[in-house]
Amino acid sequence: MSRDTYYVTTPIYYPSDKLHIGHAYTTVAADTIARYKKMQGYDTMFLTGSDEHGQKIERKAQEAGKEPKEYVDQIVATFKDLWDKLDIDYDYFIRTTEERHEKVVQKIFKKLYDKGDIYKGNYEGWYCTPCEAFWTERQLEEENGEKVCPDCHRPVEWVEEESYFFKMSKYADRLLEHIKTHPEFIEPESRRNEMINFIENGLDDLSVSRTTFDWGVPVPIDEDHVIYVWIDALSNYITAIGYETDQEKFEHYWPADLHLVGKDILRFHTVIWPIILMALELDLPEQVFGHGWLLSETGKMSKSKGNVVDPVVLINDFGKDAIRYYLLREVAFGTDGKYSTEALIQRINSDLANDLGNLLNRTVSMVEQYFDSEIPKPGAEEAVDKELIDLAAQTKKEVEAEMEELKYTAALEKIWNFVRRTNKYIDQTTPWILAREEEKRERLKTVLYNLLESLRITAVMLKPFLIEAPYKMGEQLGQLAAIEAADWEAANWGALKTGVKVYNGEPMFPRIDLEEYFEKIESRKKENEIEKNEEVNDLDLVDIKDRITFEEFMDADIRVAEILEAEKIEGSNKLLKLKVDIGLEERQLVAGIAKHFAAEDVIGRKILIVANLEPATIFGVKSEGMILAASDPEGNMVLSTVSSDIANGSQVK
CATH class of the missing domain: 2.40.50.140 (Nucleic acid-binding proteins)
Structure with a gap:
């Protein structure tokens, strides 16, 4: 693949109910890497969407007294509303109920059937409706004497029906070889090892049609069957970019650079999906990254458990930037982490309000006081200045390295090390003391220029992560247009415009009183x-x-x-x-x-x-x-x- 394109996807989410903070975690991560790559000059494609077929949706719609399409329409509207509130800048939102997608899915099924990779047979086995997954006897777990799904731990049901099967076993050795010779294909390493073990234990052929429900894409060669989720949902990654409908666009973006998925659906994306692509004679994605779960106090978030955290409430209470920062900063991407409102507020108060917000306020206030709000030109450089300038360059390189490995937490920590070092620079140079003596006025100009330039560079480096703060910083620094137009190279030292006016605006991140907030929550409950x-x-x-x-x-x-x-x-x-x-x-x-x-x-x-x-x-x-x-x-x-x-x-x- 040429270096000038970058194609990133999230899973397409299942509209059985509204999304929770765990879904936002995945999508914010994808949005951040897409924004970063765009700043680097890549022609980016960012895809998200909704997986709208299946028995679970059909049952949910029946319970609600609605047709399936009517039911999913109202849920999908909440998806788009959430992404709008978080400023998710996706290029396309695919719905598997789109006519274009459904027609291409039928073509894919027919291709695989004509090739001999799909055959008709009979299925007997255990099925989990919530996960839409079939399980063998050896894969099931047992709780309180009842057979349960190994993923969601809910009861499974025995299913016997006629089905079309996809020859997974035919491609098992080829996939195993690819994974072993392309270690970057599955990340992190622990997930790769899990998938290798799974394949080495043997792959069964996969049931890819159902007759027990109607809400799905009809099998083109048999009107009694609908195409099951594996071919229907997973194919979205190619139908969305023109497979079988716009070949030029498809060839421009495929293969995907990055599929971001939760660890619970990694197997579908690193075993089933690559084998479908092999059967279609298409290139495999460059990388599938299986991140960990964002857990509540009672484990993995689930509507059925009643332990989900509503991201809309958090956005309304704390703002989109605070939520995005917390999601990317608090938990190392790839590992499990626990959501905590206390930790969120601590991040807001410590990192955003104190470290960054206070630095901006102090610096702009001194420029207003000492130079009538006008950014001065710097003078001679001293050793302490060089340390700050060198750290700025080092930070940019380190952030680049961390982002290439999707280490969002580490990338933000590098930026905050620079912010904290800039705060220390104020203490080292004591501009309030320099301002008392006229002969030190030139030195004061240099110090304040360096502080302002450090803030400008920080704003540029934060553009992939935060949506509002970089531009608020740019506005107060008198550099708004430059920040709006900034690419990644704008994070180099020396681009600050002098002679323009700064102004001290409202705090970007007001401090939050923990006790008062929880009192407010209790009042809201009452x-x-x-x-x-x-x-x-x-x-x-x-x-x-x-x-x-x-x-x-x-x-x-x-x-x-x-x-x-x-x-x-x-x-x-x-x-x-x-x-x-x-x-x-x-x-x-x-x-x-x-x-x-x-x-x-x-x-x-x-x-x-x-x-x-x-x-x-x-x-x-x-x-x-x-x-x-x-x-x-x-x-x-x-x-x-x-x-x-x-x-x-x-x-x-």
């Missing part, structure tokens, strides 16, 4: 509970609860209260903060009624409240009681009031 309680009658009337005794009822101190003040709580569209008079005292309440009542409309009303409820903090606001209201199945709400005027604080008996 608000969600309130919302659920409000909406519980949306579909039908709720059954009457179990009977209570008169004494139990009397434990609730229900009183008349007059609403004195009301206002919406910032950041919530459901909550009002109320100040009420209950006769003996005035209290503050939080009520989930803002969707039904404007703040100004409830002032002066006399309502009923539970006065002896334990105080709670809801959305960061203290609430000392609960108002009584009623809602019907249509969602209409009324407040519980009294029929005529009565003193505030009167008890309901």
Whole structure:
């Protein structure tokens, strides 16, 4: 393959439900290497997409009372929304329900059949619907006396059906030879060894059609069968770039330089997919990289386990740059790592806010103070300056080396070593002391120029990793246009434009108080509970609860209260903060009624409240009681009031 193209792919994700932070991990990694290669001058192609056929989707759609295409359309929309929120700059989003893809998949099946590599037979074996994987008896695991899938550990089912089979065994020796003679083909090394062992234990021919469901690409030679996931989904990597439809484009980008996949689907991409390509007489991808899992506190994230972390919530709370930085910085790419909100906040505060943000703020502030915001021209170079300049050049080379091996964590650590060294340079040169003496003004110019140039170079090197920060830095440094146009070579020393104005903007990464954030999360949970309680009658009337005794009822101190003040709580569209008079005292309440009542409309009303409820903090606001209201199945709400005027604080008996 010529050096001027670079083709990188993510897996195509299965739209059975919304994506979690683990999916974002893979896609951010692919986006970063694509941006880096583009900065190096490569003609890049970055592919992602969705794998939309199969029995699991068919069942999910039935459960939701929808047609499969209608069901996947709404889930795929959430995929694209997430990639938009993370600024994923993909070149093409392929869907396996595209007509072009389906037609080419049928051509591929027919080619393999005509070649004699696909034959008809009968299948008997164990099948995992969630993973869409067949397993032999020896591959299964057992938990609590039940046979389970070795990947997801969920129960498998016995399947007997007519099937078309692909001759995997025919190509096993050829694939094994390729892996052994091309050690870079599977990375990291531990995964390569796993695949070698798997192949050496023997490959069975592969079932590539199904008759037990209809949601799939029809087999072109047999209308009773649909093409199974292996040929359908894996072929996306070539159908997306024009195989059988645009040969010039296909030959321009194929073979792929990099398939990025999670370790759980490595076998499909390093055994099944290469053998399909061999049978089609096509080149194999240059590399398949099987990265580790981003784990929750309770293990691998899974909707069925209820332990997933929603990346949309994190982006809304912390911003896309902070999430991208954390994903790439916290876990060495290739190994498993554990997601932690505490670790995320610590990274934001330490690396982004303190090391980088504070460096930018200090430097720009000194230029504003000492040179009326204008970038000065540097003077004579001293030893301490040369150390910084040499480190900048060394850092660029080291980042290049780390990126070639997809060592994102190490690449970012090299950049942050340079950032920390630049902070140290301030302490070494003490510009605030230089500014006191006129004869040292030329030296001060050099020091501030070097600080600004270090920040410019940092911004350039961060462009593949972060989306907003490099441009915010460029704006404050008066170098925005240069940063926007910067390729990788712009990270060389000496390109800073002098004589232009800097300005000190808002902090790029405000510090986050850990305790306050978790209080906010707890308040959000309680608000969600309130919302659920409000909406519980949306579909039908709720059954009457179990009977209570008169004494139990009397434990609730229900009183008349007059609403004195009301206002919406910032950041919530459901909550009002109320100040009420209950006769003996005035209290503050939080009520989930803002969707039904404007703040100004409830002032002066006399309502009923539970006065002896334990105080709670809801959305960061203290609430000392609960108002009584009623809602019907249509969602209409009324407040519980009294029929005529009565003193505030009167008890309901």
